[in-house]
Amino acid sequence: MSTTQESPVTLLDPTSPPKPAPGCNVCAALEKQRAGYERRGNTRAATDCEVEMRNHPKHGSAS
Numbered sequence: 001m002s003t004t005q006e007s008p009v010t011l012l013d014p015t016s017p018p019k020p021a022p023g024c025n026v027c028a029a030l031e032k033q034r035a036g037y038e039r040r041g042n043t044r045a046a047t048d049c050e051v052e053m054r055n056h057p058k059h060g061s062a063s
Contacts, residue, residue: 017046019031034049034053
């Protein structure tokens with residue numbers, strides 16, 4: 001009997017905000033908004049910015 005083991009799954013660190021994609025003005029603006037929300041204690045809005053940044057087409061794998 002032979003078994004194979006699949007490669008481990010790599011997940012993003014949910015406690016770490018994504019980094020803006022280099023040269024992307026949309027990601028840079030989202031990061032600025034995210035940081036402002038975080039400073040003001042609005043973690044829900046900060047998380048929304050993080051999700052939008054991760055889903056932005058130009059973001060790619062820069063996180």
